[in-house]
Structures are given as structure tokens and as C-alpha cells.
Amino acid sequence: MKEIPYKIYLSEDEMPKAWYNLRADMKTKPAPLLNPGTHQPMAAEELAPVFCEELIQQELDNDTPYFPIPEEVYNFYKMYRPSPLVRAYCLEKALDTPAKIYYKFEGNNTSGSHKLNSAIAQAYYAKKQGLKGVTTETGAGQWGTALSMACSYFGLDLKVFMVKVSYEQKPFRREVMRTYGASVTPSPSETTNIGKKILADHPGTTGSLGCAISEAVEVAVSTPGYRYVLGSVLNQVLLHQSVIGLETEIALKKYDIVPDIIIGCAGGGSNLGGLIAPFMRDKILGKADYRILAVEPASCPSFTRGKYAYDFADTGMVCPLAKMYTLGSNFIPAPNHAGGLRYHGMSTTLSQLYHDGYMEAVAVPQTEVFKAAEKFARCEGILPAPESSHAIKAAIDEAEKCKETGESKTIVFGLSGTGYFDLVAYEKFHDGKMDDYIPTDEDLERSFKGLPQVE
Amino acid sequence: MKEIPYKIYLSEDEMPKAWYNLRADMKTKPAPLLNPGTHQPMAAEELAPVFCEELIQQELDNDTPYFPIPEEVYNFYKMYRPSPLVRAYCLEKALDTPAKIYYKFEGNNTSGSHKLNSAIAQAYYAKKQGLKGVTTETGAGQWGTALSMACSYFGLDLKVFMVKVSYEQKPFRREVMRTYGASVTPSPSETTNIGKKILADHPGTTGSLGCAISEAVEVAVSTPGYRYVLGSVLNQVLLHQSVIGLETEIALKKYDIVPDIIIGCAGGGSNLGGLIAPFMRDKILGKADYRILAVEPASCPSFTRGKYAYDFADTGMVCPLAKMYTLGSNFIPAPNHAGGLRYHGMSTTLSQLYHDGYMEAVAVPQTEVFKAAEKFARCEGILPAPESSHAIKAAIDEAEKCKETGESKTIVFGLSGTGYFDLVAYEKFHDGKMDDYIPTDEDLERSFKGLPQVE
Numbered sequence: 014m015k016e017i018p019y020k021i022y023l024s025e026d027e028m029p030k031a032w033y034n035l036r037a038d039m040k041t042k043p044a045p046l047l048n049p050g051t052h053q054p055m056a057a058e059e060l061a062p063v064f065c066e067e068l069i070q071q072e073l074d075n076d077t078p079y080f081p082i083p084e085e086v087y088n089f090y091k092m093y094r095p096s097p098l099v100r101a102y103c104l105e106k107a108l109d110t111p112a113k114i115y116y117k118f119e120g121n122n123t124s125g126s127h128k129l130n131s132a133i134a135q136a137y138y139a140k141k142q143g144l145k146g147v148t149t150e151t152g153a154g155q156w157g158t159a160l161s162m163a164c165s166y167f168g169l170d171l172k173v174f175m176v177k178v179s180y181e182q183k184p185f186r187r188e189v190m191r192t193y194g195a196s197v198t199p200s201p202s203e204t205t206n207i208g209k210k211i212l213a214d215h216p217g218t219t220g221s222l223g224c225a226i227s228e229a230v231e232v233a234v235s236t237p238g239y240r241y242v243l244g245s246v247l248n249q250v251l252l253h254q255s256v257i258g259l260e261t262e263i264a265l266k267k268y269d270i271v272p273d274i275i276i277g278c279a280g281g282g283s284n285l286g287g288l289i290a291p292f293m294r295d296k297i298l299g300k301a302d303y304r305i306l307a308v309e310p311a312s313c314p315s316f317t318r319g320k321y322a323y324d325f326a327d328t329g330m331v332c333p334l335a336k337m338y339t340l341g342s343n344f345i346p347a348p349n350h351a352g353g354l355r356y357h358g359m360s361t362t363l364s365q366l367y368h369d370g371y372m373e374a375v376a377v378p379q380t381e382v383f384k385a386a387e388k389f390a391r392c393e394g395i396l397p398a399p400e401s402s403h404a405i406k407a408a409i410d411e412a413e414k415c416k417e418t419g420e421s422k423t424i425v426f427g428l429s430g431t432g433y434f435d436l437v438a439y440e441k442f443h444d445g446k447m448d449d450y451i452p453t454d455e456d457l458e459r460s461f462k463g464l465p466q467v468e
Numbered sequence: 469m470k471e472i473p474y475k476i477y478l479s480e481d482e483m484p485k486a487w488y489n490l491r492a493d494m495k496t497k498p499a500p501l502l503n504p505g506t507h508q509p510m511a512a513e514e515l516a517p518v519f520c521e522e523l524i525q526q527e528l529d530n531d532t533p534y535f536p537i538p539e540e541v542y543n544f545y546k547m548y549r550p551s552p553l554v555r556a557y558c559l560e561k562a563l564d565t566p567a568k569i570y571y572k573f574e575g576n577n578t579s580g581s582h583k584l585n586s587a588i589a590q591a592y593y594a595k596k597q598g599l600k601g602v603t604t605e606t607g608a609g610q611w612g613t614a615l616s617m618a619c620s621y622f623g624l625d626l627k628v629f630m631v632k633v634s635y636e637q638k639p640f641r642r643e644v645m646r647t648y649g650a651s652v653t654p655s656p657s658e659t660t661n662i663g664k665k666i667l668a669d670h671p672g673t674t675g676s677l678g679c680a681i682s683e684a685v686e687v688a689v690s691t692p693g694y695r696y697v698l699g700s701v702l703n704q705v706l707l708h709q710s711v712i713g714l715e716t717e718i719a720l721k722k723y724d725i726v727p728d729i730i731i732g733c734a735g736g737g738s739n740l741g742g743l744i745a746p747f748m749r750d751k752i753l754g755k756a757d758y759r760i761l762a763v764e765p766a767s768c769p770s771f772t773r774g775k776y777a778y779d780f781a782d783t784g785m786v787c788p789l790a791k792m793y794t795l796g797s798n799f800i801p802a803p804n805h806a807g808g809l810r811y812h813g814m815s816t817t818l819s820q821l822y823h824d825g826y827m828e829a830v831a832v833p834q835t836e837v838f839k840a841a842e843k844f845a846r847c848e849g850i851l852p853a854p855e856s857s858h859a860i861k862a863a864i865d866e867a868e869k870c871k872e873t874g875e876s877k878t879i880v881f882g883l884s885g886t887g888y889f890d891l892v893a894y895e896k897f898h899d900g901k902m903d904d905y906i907p908t909d910e911d912l913e914r915s916f917k918g919l920p921q922v923e
Contacts, residue, residue, distance in 0.1 A: 018482070092848065123845065166846070395578050
């Protein structure tokens, strides 16, 4: 048996050359996006005013298993990828567990997270189409930062709508985006019609990803030469993020490691969907029987307490309807510090897989997540993002179960990013001022009433 | 000729097993530390109340070329090392230069810089000696963060005195240190005698590394079971940091790359001294003829405008005298944003080498540094620390000279850290509110008057 190093790196020529489209192997395909007016499946031409052409093809393609990574994107990947698969030797020791813990660390780039994997792909296709710029929303700011890097690289203009609570909690994110030449507006804003309406209906709102999406889409469709791009939820994003899982698979095989449990945090599903892609494939095809676990915040529990239904993707109801686990598009989550996990819905692909019993989900409260984050930081020397720390919390829980049962399971989790811009949250945690916001059943019933009636 | 990947990584078994002590190969050894009272060379026993025993041996040893890296330290290194040597393909393209540019990137760890290389070594020796804790100063906060990680790993208490201007510019650094369990006090403070005196003499001072060192030393010598540790300037620190240069040397040899110019930013000399160690050895031994270039801020120009003389290492004049290029121990630099380069003196080893003509130095103004930083960030996708950006600025200047002359030189520079905690500075730069503070000749003459008279 080969000795496992602390960090398993792939060489450049071991890096995946194509993204993997999990939908191609799904027995039940994810439900199609619907036109919000006609409730008919959206055709490519209907999506064209909003999205880039080639990204629409990727979005709608449920059959092609592999999409070659364009050379320009691949060269950019080589600047910060492959990311390491790390053996958490120190954490294992601190937990005194027989479990073997690995994490795929996506934080070693200036955007601080895995978001760059899709940002650079989307910017590339926008440039290829001859666009002048793109608009987007950002929650925690990781997606906005990543996209600003990507747009700067390809010389595209970028307008970012940033969820107001994150804009205020993370002032420095704005400066990183400015370093890369992006403009950043706190959402909801007075710069769009939908923003004005949301502010009128919900004075003092701290915003949500749903609001910010609506504003970004409005600007994209009303500005010539612009399109809207999105950092999560969509199939195309999961496609690009499959690079995480593919690299993980290669790294594990290199050392003959077979995982028992694969764990990822879940907001819109980009990190989780990317990480699990090849493992889910093997599970669907009956080649392996991994446990796959999604971890979400108790304050925004789409999988564990949401409904599997068609819903609006955004608060302004301008986007196509998507069938997903959702808390309702007018659910505005409490200001949990994991801004990247504050979306009311979930990837349609992951929703279908969860519905079909291929994966489990668990919701965890915020203070427990920060306890796990601090423990991890002290052992492994990486300050994790609050979002990623949801996966850490679940991984530690599983490792502690192994300690009780004496089982030596192999746990792989996604460490999707770093927490350098989350220190307001860490400060609250250190000062004992952090709350655990959990919506009541009444809160959810109220927001479920806003679900559209789809036959 | 082998194709050069974007990032050259070493495998774990290629990592250096010993640190290299450049002093062993120097023809003229650095001048000894002197007792500030008697002006006689400091003996190990005189240093023992302040420093850890084994570190004193390393400090005073001018003969032993290699010190094995202890296993505990080596295992910690494996969590974040080897660091990549990156080929700056995108920067080269943006500059349209025939130069080949490489950078050794030390920022991919939570402390955000190379400081962790020595922090973990120093914490290890403190633990081995059975100490309860250590004290230190920190400028930009990178050393304090690194040491907090190291002390947390080995279960040592840590008291940090942080230069007030950095404490205020970088509030989040404090939270990272708290995450790792350290206490952080802005310096000068009312908690020490020397701090009270400095505050009385200079009301409203924004502090300096020299002040903070005095406070940390005072607490160390007056608290049982504590010693003082330092992140730069000292020989022991350069010894530990040689891991940067050694890895760089191995990575270059792996691809048959021979550098022409080696560039590092210089504050106290830890990054520069570590990076150049094996290259300077070859130069001293006549085996190679590299150009070696130190880059310092125009606001704190020890090499380029300082005197080569014995001086106090700290403002409070409690530390041994060191012969170095110095601006005078009561020189308090203007609040330049490269907090890690605001020390009045320079490593005695590097000072001797500079004095003997083995290296060059250049001073650059702050706004030029930030222009280079932004250009670099947009090309290479890494947000650099202001300190490290001094090296970027010089590397770009050298690459542009190559464009003029048509020479295809190979430039290697040290990218010592990331700028995630420097966004107040980036904001000022973006808003056009950044000043270039440059001391006048009168300022320097005034501070030179404080130099001690040593025969």
C-alpha cells in the first residue's frame, strides 16, 4: 500500500481535459425549465436574450456526457489548478478517529473558492460570442470576485449586484472586485425597476440571492451587448464544476483510495454537484455504492424542509420556472453568515437525484458550523469559509460516529473556499454574539403559498 | 528542452530535509550582536532570558552549513509546502517581453505569507524547551497570524503586540489570530513601561516595529515561562526561511532553468534572505553569477539611504546592538501600507552581503507598487500583498528593460504573500487617495543622530 502524502497533487497532464455532464447518465432527467408565462419548456431561442448561446446549449443538453474544456479555459485552469486533495492527518489525530478524512481544497485562488471554475468558462463563452459585458449577482461575494477575475482576463465589462447583507458584512470583497475592474451595486438597489419594487414592498430588507438575480437579469436584457451569468443552480455551472470531482476521482485512484462517504455543502448546488459528479455516475450505473451527503444551513434548509416543486428562480419572477427543492421564491433567509448558502432553491439536477434517493441531506445550525470551522482551522491550518464549514461539520460528525463504532471509513469532503472575508462572522462567533436563525413551520408555509401553480 | 508547466510543484520526497545557513559560506561573517551596555559580543547565556535556547545556538552559529529540519516541523511543512514556483506566462504576455518570469509563491496558507516557515520552527523549539508561551510583535500582521497558527498547533500561549497603524488598517487580522487563540495588543500600549514612555514622548504615534519589539521583549523577560520570538531580521529566521530558496533551487534544476536575476522585497530581510540563500551561496563560491536585487519602500529605505552601523534593534533600546543598514532606531516611518517593510534596520547577514557588493538594492514609491500589484493581479489571478508587490514592481521593470534590449533574461522573484488583509490600502489606491511618503535628508540626519557610538 502506497504511503499517502499530506496533499495529493496531479501534474498538468493528469488534469481532466473535458467536463462531465452528469445528466447524461441520469435515469430520470432533471425536469426542464419552464416559460413562466406559458408553462411550456423553455426553448433555446427563448433563453437567448438572457444567457450566452453556447451556455444555453450546455444548459439544455441532457445527453452529451463530456464537453471538452476549451484551450483558453484550460490554460487559465493551469494557473490555479489542479487543486490539492488533502489528507486531514491532523484533524484525524485531534478527533482520535479511525476514519480517514480527505478534503478537496478549492480555496487557493484569489476568488477564494471553487467559483472560478465556472466563472472562467462563462466569461470565455461570453467573449467568444462577441459580447461587451455580463451582469450577475453575488451572495457572499465569492462568485462576484471569481467572475471579476475571469472578466478581467478576457477583457469583458462586469456589473455585479451583491446581496446587501454580504455587501455590508464584506466591504473588502468590493475592493477585490474593483481591483479586477468590476462595478458592484448592493441589492436590492434603486438602479432597477425590480429593485425599487422590492425595496417598496420590503423596506429595510437585507436582500437575497433571489432579489439580486432579478436585478442582474433586468440589466442584462435591457443593455445591448450584455448577458446574464449565474454562479450556481444551473446545469451549465454543475457541468463546469465537475472538474472538482474529476480531479478528486483521479487523485483517489492514484493512491487506490475508495471513499465511503462524500460530503459537500449545498446552497445552489455548484460545489456539491461538481464534487460528486463522477461518484454519482458510478452510483447511478451501479458500479459503486457511496453515501453522498448534502449539508445545508438550518436557516435555509431547501433539501430538508423545502418542497419539490416548480418555482421561480428569482424573487422578481422574471427567470424561467425550475423544478427543485425550494423554500419559495419569496423566502428571505435570516442573515446567516454563510451568504453563499442563502438561496431559496436548489439545482434541478441535484433535486432530482435527491428525490430519487441517490443522496442524503442534513441541516446544521450556524454556531455548530463555526465550532467545527475553528477546530478545523487549528488542526489543518486553513481558515475555512462558513459555507465550506458546513461540510466540515458533517465530516467531523461522521468521523466521530466512526470513533464510536470503530469503523475506519474513508470520508471525502469538499472544502470549497477560505474565510478571509468572513471575519465579521468569526468575530461574532468569538464574542458569543452569533445566533442560530431557524425558520418556523409558519414561515415556510407562508413562503410556500407563493409557489406557482404548474400542471 | 522540457515544456515548463504553469506551476512547478515538488513532491513530498523532493522537499528539502535541512535548512541552509548562508553564514557558513560567507567570506566575511556578519558582525556579531553586541551587549548594549558593554559593547562586547553577546554570549549565549546573555541572550537566554530573551530567546529560546536552541534558537540562540542557531543565531550564533556561523559555521554549520545545514541544520536538519525536525520531524515535527517537517510534518507541519507538508500541510502547506512545497509552495509552487509559478511561470508568469500571462504577465509575460501582457508585458510583451522576451523575459521569462517566475515567482515563488508563499501565500497559499492561512497566514498568507512565508512567515509560517519560521513561526512553526520557533514554536517547536519553544515547546521543546518546555515553555508556557511566547511574545512577539507584528507589523502587517502576517507574522502574528503565522505565529498564532504555529503556537496553536503546539499548544503554546501567545501574546502579540501589533503595530498600531496595522492594527487599525487590518482589524480582521486580529480575528484570525483570535481564531488561533492568541491575544493581540495594539502597540505602543499602556500595558508595558516602554509603551507608556513611547506614548508620552510621541503622543498619537502610529507605532513601529521597533516599538512593538521593545514591548514584546519587556513582557517576555518579565513573565516566567515566556520567551520572545521574532519574525524577521535575525539569523535564525533567515535560516528557517532558506526553505524558500532551497525549494526554488530544486524546482529550477528540475527543468534546467538558470536564473539571471533574483528579486525579493526587503523589510527586515526574512523573505529576501530565505529566497536568495542557495543562489547567494553559489555566487559567493564563484559557481554562478546571478544578479540579486533587494526592493524596499521609498518610505523606509534602509539599504539605499541608511547607514551601515551598529544600532539598536528596537526603539526602547533593550535588545542587543546589531550592525546593519539602518535608518536609526528612532526613525518612525510614515504609514506606508506595506506594514511588513516598515522596520528601520535590516538583517545583519544581508547587510554584510550588500556591503560586500554581492547584491543590489532599489527603493520604489508606494503608488508605483500598487500599479504593479494591480497589473499582476489581473494577469496572474493572485491578489498580492503590498510587501510582495515591491518585488513585482522591480520584476516588471526588469522585464521591460528586456523588452527594450531584446534580451530573454530569466527573472525569479519572491511573491511572499497575499493581500486579502490589505484592502484598505487597495481602496485608497483605487480612490486616488494614496500618498508617496518619502523621508527627507533632514529626517534621516535627525534619526542618524540616535545611533550608538561603537568603537
